Amino acid sequence: MKSAEDLRQFLRSVDRKGYPAYKGAKGVYQFPDFTLSIDHVQGDPFASPSRVSIRVEGKKACFPAESYHLSHKRVALQDLLLRKFAAKVERYNFKARGSGKSGLIAVSRCGQEILERTACVADPEDGDILIRMEVGFPANGRTINSGELIKILFEFLPECVAGTCFYKTYPAAEREKVKKVSELAEDQEEARRLLSAMGLTAFVANGSILPRESGVSDRPMAKAVPFTSPSSMEVVMKLPHAGAIKGMGIPRGVTLIVGGGYHGKSTLLSALESGVYNHIAGDGREYVVTEASAVKLRAEDGRSVKNVDISLFIKNLPDRRDTKRFCTEDASGSTSQAAGVVEAMESGAKTFLVDEDTSATNFMIRDELMQMVVHRDQEPITPFVERVRALYDEQGISTILVAGSSGAYFHVADRVIQMDCYVPKEVTKEAKEAAAGFGEGVQSLKLTTVSFERVPKRFKSGGRDERFKMKVLGRDSLQFDRDVVELRFVEQIADTEQIAALGYLLKYAGTHFIDGRRNLIQIVDLLEKKVAAEGLAALAEDGYLPVNLCMPRRQEIFACINRCRSLMF
Incomplete structure (x- = not known):
């Protein structure tokens, strides 16, 4: 390891030389309070920025061991430090002058x-x-301006590190914040554990703020109506630090959320979708907790489907296609949603979240009048309403469904929640009485056997080429080699960095685990085991690790693989 002074001398020696001379800076350098590693040097000032990392020894950082020795507390501490470091870095961003990306200092935006x-x-x-x-x-044109880089590495970054990474320098208020973050993480972990113990699939605390600021901001809406549980569904969670918290407990089973337009049905469901993750203090959804494997299901017209057994919902197609091993490059709304249900089951999901607004109508229901005109033996689709009861009774998979236009699900729901001006009311009794006036209603069918033995064989381009090109295309998709993996309808992806991680997971699976023998469940199991043991950094075998990867859930790993058109089954 070289010294900080060695780096300073090198940078002075390459001043005003051609930009490639910066390559010699790559290496590890010891500064007084931290280690600086220049991991990758960009090719020119207009290329992707250089990658730099800073390490502070634990004996110098001195954060309380109880704030990082458990996984959920460690992630919360990391999140706090990253936000704090980003706020300090922002003051110095582009303060160093030069061409192109000269002076950029960027970390993940949480x-x-x-x-x-x-x-x-x-x-x-x-x-x-x-x-x-x-x-x-920094550079002027493509000529090195090392004086500006010295300013970044020897002035700007040390000040950001000093204000972030040393617990002993924190004033009392900042130390209290570290403590509160750790306590919130412990409370959220306990709340998630209590879901199972209390027989719940979700919990929404009284006082939660569910509406968001706008369509482009996930911050809480000002002056929103605080959530208040119906008394009949109110439960108490006893948490280590927050104490006894009251809120609406949604039991396992089939739950229907109804109400007029703009009364908060989809807002509640959206909060439950996001409840698979912990949230920062002040978000308003800190104690909105959903069973960790919950999956939002919807129609995805045009997606590819590979060897999925959708016979549970669709069979006897007019073109006689095999729905036990259904394949298409252009799925309809109903076939895509049927595939989504089975793929979610394959991923291990124990809760389905469904909104009729984003569902295929013919997949969800068929009313009596339609059945009188188009007889059952002429309709290849068995609607979800006829399977939802058995999904819970036979497989233990709960469903929370938003409906505003059809009462068909009143017959099969265990409970019905009506949203009225963002205030929930339990109306199960009224809904059941109203449904009884319409006769027997829905025919609930038992499940048939579904096969999950799907075995990916290879990628079209060969499958073991480690030179796959990957690029994140916003929040919507991932470019993987020559394929664009569409992820815009995988609604529980919370961050573009999760999409980047999915690209690396997909690549690693292709070069190590996809061999024509392992099934998809075994492949994802191996990926999770690899990351759990070695971290996401272990996926970057060529040494090229972006600074901004974020761990996705198991369900999103399945979703990404399932939507990769170039993967052969």
């Missing part, structure tokens, strides 16, 4: 969720703090 990221890592053993970032090495 949203409302608390997620595990490669941008900040607290070692659970010794408390070492690692922060990864991007830095635009």
